[in-house]
Amino acid sequence: METGEKKEMKQFITFEGIDGSGKSTISKEVYEKLKSEGYDVVLTYEPTDTMIGKYVQQCIKTQSDPFVTAFTFIADRIQHCKQIKEWLDVGKIVLCDRYAESTYSYQGAQLQNQIKNPIKWLQELSEDRIIMPDRTFLFVIQPKESLARIKHRDELVPFERLSFLEKVHTNYLKISKGERFLKLDGTKKIDEIVDICYKDIIQ
Ligand code: TMP
Numbered sequence: 001m002e003t004g005e006k007k008e009m010k011q012f013i014t015f016e017g018i019d020g021s022g023k024s025t026i027s028k029e030v031y032e033k034l035k036s037e038g039y040d041v042v043l044t045y046e047p048t049d050t051m052i053g054k055y056v057q058q059c060i061k062t063q064s065d066p067f068v069t070a071f072t073f074i075a076d077r078i079q080h081c082k083q084i085k086e087w088l089d090v091g092k093i094v095l096c097d098r099y100a101e102s103t104y105s106y107q108g109a110q111l112q113n114q115i116k117n118p119i120k121w122l123q124e125l126s127e128d129r130i131i132m133p134d135r136t137f138l139f140v141i142q143p144k145e146s147l148a149r150i151k152h153r154d155e156l157v158p159f160e161r162l163s164f165l166e167k168v169h170t171n172y173l174k175i176s177k178g179e180r181f182l183k184l185d186g187t188k189k190i191d192e193i194v195d196i197c198y199k200d201i202i203q
Contacts, residue, residue: 010134016098016102018172024097026137026190029190066107137197142169
């Protein structure tokens with residue numbers, strides 16, 4: 001390296017994007033690639049499969065009060081972080097399909113007309129209580145295109161409406177600034193994106 005600076009491998013990586021942006025497919029492939037190369041890696045996701053996570057899924061389906069939904073997503077994450085910390089402490093690479101930026105973008109959109117600056121409010125509520133990722137990949141795709149990809153799914157969640165996803169998309173772009181974020185074109189070939197993510201993680 002020309003600068004002589006030593007780059008460290010990333011350990012906690014999150015995958016973000018609107019529904020249909022490809023993050024679940026890509027996080028799985030990145031996981032498989034790391035595993036096949038001998039890395040000790042875990043793939044996890046939010047909402048989790050715990051009791052709180054299941055309650056969160058109910059909140060989405062029944063279109064609960066947005067404040068209840070927001071608090072429950074954050075509670076699920078705080079609890080999830082205890083498990084993530086255990087994995088990180090023993091040296092595992094942790095990949096997480098959706099994390100904090102999902103709450104800031106989705107619940108930020110839900111709370112848009114209810115409080116002033118909901119994203120800031122949600123960030124302040126959770127940032128000191130969760131683990132900061134080393135890298136967050138944001139898969140960028142136009143909501144119209146992402147909806148076209150997922151319209152065949154049997155059960156679409158209420159968030160998967162164009163007008164709502166447009167707001168979520170805007171929020172994602174607004175908050176994904178700074179060195180932690182790497183924005184990727186979600187319309188590129190999967191193999192190409194997986195390769196970028198893999199190389200970025202192992203440096
Ligand atoms: P999934 O499709 O990735 O399983 O996520 C289910 C839905 O939950 C998806 O529409 C995004 C939404 N969601 C939030 O609204 N806030 C959050 O914090 C998370 C993690 C997911």
